[in-house]
Amino acid sequence: MALKRNVGLKGLKYRGGGPMLAWALHRISGLAMVLFVGMHIVASFVMQQFGSDWATNLNIVYESTYFQLIIIFLVYFHAINGMRIIILDFWPKLLEYQREVTWLQWMLLIPMYGLTAMVMMLIKLGGE
Amino acid sequence: MSSRPAPQIGFSFEYMMWIFTRLSGLAMFLLSFIGFAGAFWLGARMYLTNNSFVDIGALARWTFFPNPNHVVNTNIPDVAVGWANAWWQIMQITILFLGATHGLNGLRVVIEDYIDRSWLRTLLRGLIFLLWIFVMLFGIYVIQAS
Ligand code: HEM
Numbered sequence: 001m002a003l004k005r006n007v008g009l010k011g012l013k014y015r016g017g018g019p020m021l022a023w024a025l026h027r028i029s030g031l032a033m034v035l036f037v038g039m040h041i042v043a044s045f046v047m048q049q050f051g052s053d054w055a056t057n058l059n060i061v062y063e064s065t066y067f068q069l070i071i072i073f074l075v076y077f078h079a080i081n082g083m084r085i086i087i088l089d090f091w092p093k094l095l096e097y098q099r100e101v102t103w104l105q106w107m108l109l110i111p112m113y114g115l116t117a118m119v120m121m122l123i124k125l126g127g128e
Numbered sequence: 129m130s131s132r133p134a135p136q137i138g139f140s141f142e143y144m145m146w147i148f149t150r151l152s153g154l155a156m157f158l159l160s161f162i163g164f165a166g167a168f169w170l171g172a173r174m175y176l177t178n179n180s181f182v183d184i185g186a187l188a189r190w191t192f193f194p195n196p197n198h199v200v201n202t203n204i205p206d207v208a209v210g211w212a213n214a215w216w217q218i219m220q221i222t223i224l225f226l227g228a229t230h231g232l233n234g235l236r237v238v239i240e241d242y243i244d245r246s247w248l249r250t251l252l253r254g255l256i257f258l259l260w261i262f263v264m265l266f267g268i269y270v271i272q273a274s
Binding site for chain 1: 134150153154156157183184185188197198227231232234235238263266267270
C-alpha cells in the first residue's frame with residue numbers, strides 16, 4: 001500500500017511555486033522548532049544538574065546572535081504562514097486568492113524580520 | 129500531487145488533532161501577546177542594551193517562558209515579586225502544553241506522511257506519545273520547582 005501523495009523526492013520536483021515553497025518551509029520550520037526546543041530543554045537540564053561541557057556549549061550556541069537570527073526567522077515564518085493556513089481553512093472561499101495571500105505574507109514577514117534582525121545586529125555590533 | 133486533505137468533521141482522532149493544531153496556533157498567538165505585554169509591564173523593558181535597544185533574545189525568554197531559571201542571565205531585579213506567582217506558572221504550563229502537543233503532533237503528521245507500514249506507524253506513535261508525557265511531566269516539574 002503506497003502513499004498516494006508525493007511527499008518525497010518526486011514531490012520536490014513538482015513545481016508548485018510560491019505556495020509550495022511555503023508548504024515546505026512550514027514543515028521545515030515546524031520540525032526545526034521541535035528539535036530546537038527539545039534539545040534546548042535537554043541541554044539546560046543537563047547543564048543545571050551535571051554542568052557538563054557539551055550541554056553548556058550547546059546552550060552557548062543557542063544564545064548566539066547568529067543562531068537566534070535563524071530561529072527567529074523560522075518562528076516568524078511559521079507563525080505568519082500558520083495564520084494564513086488557519087484563515088484559509090476556516091474560510092475556504094478565500095482559497096481563490098491563495099497566491100496573492102502568499103505574496104502578502106512575505107510582504108509582512110520581510111519588514112518584521114528585517115526590523116528584528118537589524119536591532120539584533122545593532123546590539124551585536126554595538127559591542128555588548 | 130495533492131496536499132494532505134483536511135479530515136472529515138467528526139469525533140475522530142485525526143479531526144481532533146487537526147482542529148487542535150489550528151486552535152492551538154491561534155492560542156499561541158494570544159499567549160505571546162499576553163506574555164509580551166507582561167514582559168514589558170513587569171520590567172523587561174528595563175533590560176536595555178546600550179541603553180537604547182531591548183535585547184530580543186532576553187525579551188523572548190521573558191515572553192514565552194518567564195521561569196526564574198530561564199531568565200537568570202537577564203538583570204531584572206525583582207523576579208520573585210512580579211513573576212513567581214500562580215498566574216505566570218499557569219501561563220507557562222499552558223504554553224508548554226500547547227507547544228508540546230502542537231509540535232509533537234506535527235511531528236507525527238510529518239512521519240505518517242512518509243511511513244505507511246502500519247506496525248512502524250504504531251511504534252512511532254507510541255514513542256511520540258511517551259516523549260510527550262515526558263516533556264509535559266518534566267516541564268511542569270521545572271515550572272513548579274523553581
Ligand atoms: C503562533 C504559533 C503557531 C501557529 C499559528 C502554527 C500554525 C500551524 C498550522 C496551521 C499547522 C498545520 C499545517 C498543515 O496542516 O499543513 C502547523 C503545523 C505544525 N506546527 Fe505549528 N504553529 C505555531 C507554532 C508552532 C510551534 C511553536 C511549533 C514547534 C514546537 C510548531 C510545530 C509544528 C509542526 C512540526 C507542524 C507540522 C508540519 C506539517 O504538517 O507540515 N508550530 N502549525
